[in-house]
Amino acid sequence: MELQPGREAVVGAAVATLWTDPEAVRPIDRPALATRTDIPAWISGMDSDQQVGDCVLSQLLLGERVLVTELRPDGWAHVVAVEQPAAKLDPRGYPGWLPTDQLVPAEETVPADVAPLVLDASVSALRAAPDGPVVLPGLILGTRLAAAGTARDGWRPVHAPGHAEPLWLPESHLAEPSATPPTAAEVLAVAQRLLDVVYVWGGVTAYGIDCSGLVHLAWRRFGVQLPRDADDQAAATVPLTLGDERPGDLYFFARPGRKIHHIGIVTAEPGSAGDRRMLHACYRRRRVLEEALPAERVATLVGAHRV
Template sequence: MSCVAVAVAGLWASPDAPRAIDASALGNPALLEHWLAALDDDTRLALCKEKRLATQVLLDTPVGILERRRDSQGNDWCRVVVPNQRSSLDPRGYPGWIPATQLAEGEGCLAVGTEAATVVTPVAWMQGLPQGRSLKLSFLTRLSVATPSSDEDLSRIWVETSLGRGWLPRGSVHLPDESFPAVAATLETLGRRFDGLRYLWAGNSSFGYDCSGLVHSLFAAIGIALPRDASDQVETGQPVELGERRPGDLLFFEKPDDTGRLVVDHVALYLGEDRMLHSPTNNARIECRRLGGSRYAEQLCAVRRYLSTPEAS
């Protein structure tokens, strides 16, 4: 079994998709914040317009390796699928390319379906790693819980990872028997913690989300697995009339593509009272805004429901 061995790995369109400015995101460790700080408006926008980045994958997430290749610079890459990110692009999971140096084999990797400690704060520092290292982790990173010892500090949760044994502050994680209530209020509370976070095309971590990455992560936090992309998400859930939406529903929006065909290209979480939470577009930031009177009201094409009863809102 193989898994991601950096805090957040990018899944790229091809080994030649990254540019020189992306180099700091490709190593081990991945210097994600350094990379994001170096991107200006144009280089961020190019990730989208040129479809360079496909999605992001968190530490210890299992992947299936399909192919290995060396790029023009002599760096080794793996074409993989990510089973926990469903996609119509591949029934095995989201497909793309990851630098081989950002993958680990076997020991420490979290098997699919394994119970784990889950980061539930926007970020959390894992400390106590070999050589005294520490690592800043994203919301929803899942790691195997280490076997406790008799003198365990109750303020810490020890975990076994592909990078070795480390610990996380107890308040930053849920253990396997802990969960958030699967209600609309939880989705809003979790989502509002990311107010102001800058949009990132293909972002699926709390260092930057795109629209579908944000809702994919919020619903995963309450135990509901959505596909990764908005175009696939709209094919799931219970269809709801546009005027019957309620808190916790997802709103989908459409625009013409390059051929003039209308396609779903945006998704938002409905909060009730004409409010929605979303990660709007390139070089904007996650926000809560009114739907009425906006361009989004004109583009709204579908509503989908995942919470089963009105009481769940």
């Protein structure tokens, strides 16, 4: 099968970066454009200013579905990331550009009745055999996979898009999706595993992440589909009276007369003096951190919400 406009495809790379435009891609972005992406090399090769360049929109994980809307002869596809809601941009999902080599036609994927699994490790790799050579490095927390048999000596075979034969990863890196919604404490615990990850604009991985990407990924681990951007996340969650927030809820921030620009995850009940704490991917400090809200954050705090 071939990719076709108007039909769905799935991501075949461990992590595919969604770009604003093929012409916006920089020479430094080469590791993120390959069929076998190297996201750690891409991020480490950029300086702090390049890590927040506005050519990146988001990132998609292995097996994530997209709707192909245009194919260019130079190897680029315009897609809508249907699992990353972005109502203000496209009611179908987040639109942007991907290299076509990072996509696999949806018809070549595993049937829907195969037992689903989710990656619970922050980072993992798919191998050709138990403890064998790495075939696909850099799998990210929350990646959905399909079981391809029972475990053997602590290794589990799985189906992966674009690979005819089952691949293997440690059974301890996997979890079965829960039939019940996660607790706020469970989601917060996942987000806390990403402490000190570098801030990357548009990032949704354990190598680099932004504020709304952190929230999106933490909930994605449990199969909950939140929008990709902070203002859309606010619209998709339930407002609370400030003071009623609890760990695992969300803080939103906006400057007067402007739309929401930042989000954090509540890590403690508010103190008697109104002091608050949150976990967030901080643009200013360029990493994920947990802290008391400084004065400049308090000045722009516009609400607390619950998923």
